[in-house]
Amino acid sequence: MPTSAYLLLGAALFCMGVFGVLTRRNAIGVLIGVELMTNAVNLNLIALSRANGHLTGQAFALFSLALTVAEVIVGLAIVLLLYRSHRSVLTDSAVEMKG
Amino acid sequence: MNEWLSGLQTLLIPVLLTAALLLLILADLLLPFRGGKDGSGGNPKNALGVIAFLQLAAVAVVSWLSPASGLWVGKSWVDDSWTVFLHRLFLTAGMLAVLGMYAHGKKNFARRQGEFYTLLFASLIGMTLLAGARDLLLIVVAFELMGMPLYIMAAYGKTDGDSAQGPAAPGLLRATPARRPAEAGLKLYLVGAVSAAITLYGVSLLYGLSGSTQLVDLAKAPSSPLLFVGVAMTIAGFSFKLGLAPFQFWIPDTYQGAPTPFVSFLSVAPKAAGLTALGTILLIGFGQRGDIWIPTLLAVAVVTMVAGNLLALPQLHLKRLLGNSGVAQMGTMIIGLLAVGVQTAHGQPDPAGLRALLFYFVGYLAANTGLFLVVEALAASRTANDAPETRDMIAGLSGLNRRSPGLALAALLCLLSLAGIPFVVGFWAKLYVFVAAWQAGQAWLVILAAALAVIGLFYYLRVARSMYLGEPTTEAPVPVPWSLKIAILVTALATAGLGLMPGPLVEAARAAVAGFTGL
Amino acid sequence: MNIASPITLAAVAVMAPLATFLIIGLIAPLRRSGKPAAWVGILGATTSTVAAALLVVDGRSDILIADWLGAGGKFFASIGFQVDGISASMLLVVSLVAWCVQVFSLGYMSDETPAGLGRYYTWHSLFLFSMNGLVMSPNALQLFLCWELVGLASYLLIGFYFRKPSAGRAAVKAFWITKLADIGLGAGLVALYVLTAKASPDGLGSFDWSPQVAQAIGTGGATVVAGLFFVAVMGKSAQFPLHIWLPDAMEGPTPVSALLHAATMVAAGVYLVVRAYPLFQAAPDVLLFMTYLGAWTAIFAAVIATVQTDIKKVLAYSTCSQLGYMVSGLGAGSLFGGYFHLFTHAGFKALLFLGAGALIHAVHSNELTDMGGLWRKMKLSGTAFILGALALAGVPGLAGFFSKDTILEALHASGQTVPWLMLLLAAGLTAFYMTRVVALALFGKPGHHTEHAHEAPASMLIPVLLLAVTAVGAGYMGGPLAKMVGAEYAFHWSMTGIIATSLGLLGIAAGWAIYGARIVTAEQLAVFAPIGNFIRASAVDRSAAWVYRNAMLGLGSGIAWFDRYVVDGVMNLTAWLAMSGGQQLRTFQSGRAGDYVYAVLVGVVLLVAAGLWNA
């Protein structure tokens, strides 16, 4: 398969993630969108690593994986906090500060 | 083995900070919590703030004693004079943050002070790593290391003054935490997580097209549409942390809801770190090919300055005002970066813009931190009698001069500095940036920025006016905890002192840029 | 005479007000005590005045440039004192006027609370320090720094009655407009540095304004720099259309108006041109623009002054108008003419404002109609005021005559016929409106406050009388002043002088006829029987009145209206646009995190699209 096929696939997945981020009101739903986006990044990295013929991209993808895990942990902690303070996990339930 | 040791030595400051972080965790485990209802007095955990400060001070002393070695760790990190300058900047910011936080933490999250300082240290480690990072992978990881603790710290704390409590939930969820910090953390986090994904996508393209993660190798990437997309997405991703429009909307909300001493930190150090990271990527990687990024960044800078100033104009809430004005300030700093970019692209790298940038960081650190700390001092001194709607509002500063002339003077100096009035450091910072930009042929940008600065002057002086001409609701002086007093004094003195005698700082910035490897 | 070196004297003159500012400002009990603080302030002004006088007598030139910011001379900022004929004489004028104003204020501001008085003198000291620092600047950078400080101090002084909303607004407006114009000075400064850096072999720029610099940066560079500088001059020295802050700034205490409008704040703009004249000379386009804009401002403001009923507003527009003269004169290439007029104007305008202050103090009103007949009550102040008015009107022998004549001569000599005619017309109008003020305020129908009026106290009279001397004498200083500036000057009658004098006298006659003697009535004109009959028959008197009312008043009011609503309106519109733009943007700040993420992604799409567009 040509490299561009993988990149196109990644781009499609990334844009699905964008769609998810934009449409989900549930904070965990937004996180799912973000996961799709980072997953697309990893696919990119590994495909490009292969295309470049070395392992740096794979290493990068590993780092990216770990970062994502950390991000999800923090995100869920914040979602729990939001739930406890607002009795809701909808992102637009917290709208006290604006303007 | 030897290589390892020299690596550790080169990475002295981050390594020391990591050791300090571990020590802090240990101290936190050893010190019991014992506090009254209000957490005042006799809580052994209070010592953590002192320990954190002393640790940072010790690291800062080491940093001041050890000149740049110029050594590399692999090909990803370098300990040059640029790195050293930024280290000192971040350590100073960290110390100010601890000083600012000490009284706040003691009172508001007595039990969780240790974790706060631990997170602060983690964020500082990220910044110190960013300062010397010359590798995309390291930049991304260090950037996240800096950023993720910030998400948590923004959601920290329980007091937000006028928090409305929701109905109590059963069981596990009996106690309701404050609403505003949660909201602040959520907004910062959501925008940050999306931006992180965007940055990663952009960076993955840069890596793929150049075949390497090292910044110097980025220049080898052949010009292609995908490269432009990669650069654009990288800029977009970083713009979130820098608070460039339209990625800046989280700023006022998060500033408003997060603990003020933390905001004083959030509003300066991470931005400086992020800007230097973006700057190193663009200048080292694409310095010769300014056409890839200069037009984009130029547009972003203009939009940012306009939006920041206009959004700050109607604000009556001090933290929101400072948040939006900070957006405008970032726009001005970007001009410095653009100036270097244009000169470098013309094949005559002139580091005037970089010098201006470093100078600006210091001035901005002093003025912005000082101002937020004054806001904190006022908020902390509030009693139950004060109207809740005046909390953190400009109106809350009304007549401050009559209550606490010293505090008002400190705030005034900081305001004038941010507005770019002569005799305080902010003026030199702006002038320096403008000269660099004009030299790079961006005269129109200078005139635009100067015109927008007039708007800035308006809202900054409105605050000053309220302090000096407004009627105080009480004549009682504002009680300021000693730690906060020291921090405010230091920032005010720096603002005035560097305004009257910017020479040493100019020289330091010159030396820092002279040793910048990569240009 | 060798008391101290010129640099020492200059340092004393600049630093004395700074010291008093710090003393009054930082020692709160002293400030709150009122009178003692005032005396400290006056002491500072006295020291400055004495030092300036010694400097003028000394007559030596010197320059001290200290490398302020260190960095081994590599960084651009240097400060110091440039002592020469221009700066020394200007220093004396500034200090003297400030001294007069401060002494005058002792009486005028006697109703203020002690704390208020202390605050007032604190700002005065700050103002004098910044103004003196500006005058002694050896380069554009220091001038800019002090210029900003002058702006700040004047903002504080104009807004002194800050509890009065209109005063607050006026202060803000003055500040904003001058600030807006200051962009020009700031940008000009940056441009100057960059251009000199480009021209110098070591790549380091400077903020010098010497002829060598002008030569180095060439006509193109000089045009950019001088043009940008002139934008700031337009703001500070109230040139059309940036003059709109000046009439509003009358909300401040009257002595403040005297200070700002006579020798100091508004003069700073003209002074900048005088100092940076080598750069301006290298930019003929800018000079030409100045000639026309100055002339237009002179006549425009003079017309508006004819219909004002507030005595301070008349004087304010008159200041605009006279500044127009100076700018036009400088534009026509006469450095000395512009500076000479600045010099004489300082004296008589301060006199007029302080005299007006005495009148206002007596009747507690600014309105001309409330003052009528004050002459009987206030012989001394009245005489002084009349002297000032005559000096402004350009009556031969008094100060204004000589300097105005120099400017008109210069315009004539340079062949600028249109501005020359405009300025001649403005000269007539000036005489007319000043006569109107004198006639209405001093000799008109007594207002109901007039009965209780009495002569001003000594603290107010002394400065007024002192200034009256300068209003008479300053004109004869032309020769020595020219020598100090480095020009030649000797007065002689010329065609221009004769025309201007005739127009001036005509203006006085017309003014007096209409507002003083009220002779334009049919009965009085009937003395000239045949003509009178003819006039009666053809109703020329009525038509003259009609013409006057509709043409003259109409024109004046029309321009005043234009001023108020169009020029002002544009400024207000800009402010409103900025504010409502901010409000509009705030709707995006919806508080919903989802919307912020939306903004981020829209931003990404835009940046990516822009990137692809570039690629």
Added chain:
Amino acid sequence: MAETIAFGIIAACMLGSGLLAVTSKKLVHSVLWLAATLVSTAALYVALAAPFLAAMQIVLYTGGVVTLMLFGVMLTDQAHDVGAANLSGKRLPAVLLGLLLFGLLAAAIQRTSLPPIVEAPPASTVELGKVLLLDHVVAFEALSVLLLATMIGAIVLARRNDVQD
């Protein structure tokens, strides 16, 4: 040919489950569809000669992240508004924005000549480890600090309030 077919099938699985992950009404379904997407991506990693990454993807991502998310969903299940309004009404602009972005990215990818994927035996984990620990040792250490800080932070935020201050 077989390779293309295999790629096509995996890609279809990935995109299909991804689409379901962002459109399912029920959040639990979304999380499960996300897991399916991640697993199909792992299959692509194998095709790209990155078996270690595929394993990590399944262990860390699918095992860790998805489990965490399920926990999150269950813990917040009592929220009165979950399920009621999971999707916002602004779907059309989101679709347009997503398509626009995809169009731009696809255009850029199409117009860029990329090096081809080299068919090669899978890289050994040892080599990968060398890259990680030799070239990127600083980042590796930074990552460990990051994970530590994240743990501390998450605990401090998620801890029950009544045992706090």
